Amino acid sequence: MNEQKTSPLEEHAGRLRTRMGGAFVGQRAVFRGHDLHADLGDMDWLALYVFGITGQRYTPAQLKVLHAIWVHTSYPDARIWNNRVAALAGSARSSGTLAVAAALAVSEAEIYGRGIDIRAASFIQRAQQVIASGSGLDDCVREELQRHRAIAGYGRPIAAGDERIGPMLRLVEREGLAGGAHVQAALAVEKHLQEGRWRLRMNYAALTAALTSDMGFTPRQHYQYGFPAFLAGMQPCYIEASEKPAGTLLPLACDNVTYEGAAPRAWGA
Numbered sequence: 001m002n003e004q005k006t007s008p009l010e011e012h013a014g015r016l017r018t019r020m021g022g023a024f025v026g027q028r029a030v031f032r033g034h035d036l037h038a039d040l041g042d043m044d045w046l047a048l049y050v051f052g053i054t055g056q057r058y059t060p061a062q063l064k065v066l067h068a069i070w071v072h073t074s075y076p077d078a079r080i081w082n083n084r085v086a087a088l089a090g091s092a093r094s095s096g097t098l099a100v101a102a103a104l105a106v107s108e109a110e111i112y113g114r115g116i117d118i119r120a121a122s123f124i125q126r127a128q129q130v131i132a133s134g135s136g137l138d139d140c141v142r143e144e145l146q147r148h149r150a151i152a153g154y155g156r157p158i159a160a161g162d163e164r165i166g167p168m169l170r171l172v173e174r175e176g177l178a179g180g181a182h183v184q185a186a187l188a189v190e191k192h193l194q195e196g197r198w199r200l201r202m203n204y205a206a207l208t209a210a211l212t213s214d215m216g217f218t219p220r221q222h223y224q225y226g227f228p229a230f231l232a233g234m235q236p237c238y239i240e241a242s243e244k245p246a247g248t249l250l251p252l253a254c255d256n257v258t259y260e261g262a263a264p265r266a267w268g269a
Contacts, residue, residue, distance in 0.1 A: 020032060021051075047252075061215060066174055066225070069211065074229075074230065076237055081102070081113075091248060100238065104234075111157055115218055117205065120153035121213055122219045123209075123224070124185060124186055127185045136188060141198075145198075156201070160201065182214045183214060
């Protein structure tokens with residue numbers, strides 16, 4: 001006699017199976033198997049955030065570097081594409097929550113935003129494995145270029161260098177984390193690209209991917225960790241635009257628009 005199979009929808013109907021946690025309202029909350037208030041209540045917020053992503057605890061030095069990764073890319077400049085969204089929302093008198101939510105959403109830009117994180121981390125981890133095996137980087141680099149016509153984490157569309165690299169490397173050195181295998185692999189790739197015909201320099205995406213890879217992050221975990229990286233720079237842009245007259249953020253005069261349509265004409269009666 002054939003047993004009737006239960007569909008996945010039927011298996012999950014009326015219940016939520018989770019290993020992440022739950023809220024027992026009026027009693028307690030569980031976060032990855034720990035009592036949030038009794039066990040994790042004095043935890044640093046970023047430590048809790050990455051614990052939620054990876055399920056791992058990190059040293060004070062690692063947490064300092066993870067904090068610094070966010071701090072060093074918090075630019076309160078409304079001309080930057082995602083900050084401009086937050087500022088435009090302020091100029092349009094939208095709410096702060098909607099402004100920042102929209103700005104974070106467009107932060108996934110593939111060329112210069114968070115959309116490149118998984119590729120950057122995947123490449124750095126492959127490069128490190130190649131180096132560990134004793135092989136040269138040339139084939140690894142050429143295969144990546146052939147597949148994507150670019151190497152995630154190297155080169156920068158708006159400038160030749162990256163002003164965040166030097167300060168971050170100095171901080172990482174002070175915290176004793178500069179010798180990690182993935183950081184060294186990222187630097188070796190840059191050296192290979194500089195000595196070859198590509199002349200590409202490492203950008204922030206490669207360095208941050210290397211740092212989290214040395215902490216054991218997977219490429220997807222690195223991407224999830226990086227989600228709020230631009231957040232601190234967004235709020236000042238929203239606030240300042242909200243304080244100015246509505247609609248005055250980066251206005252564009254009609255004379256600055258190239259128009260090739262119909263000539264000015266009067267409306268008919």
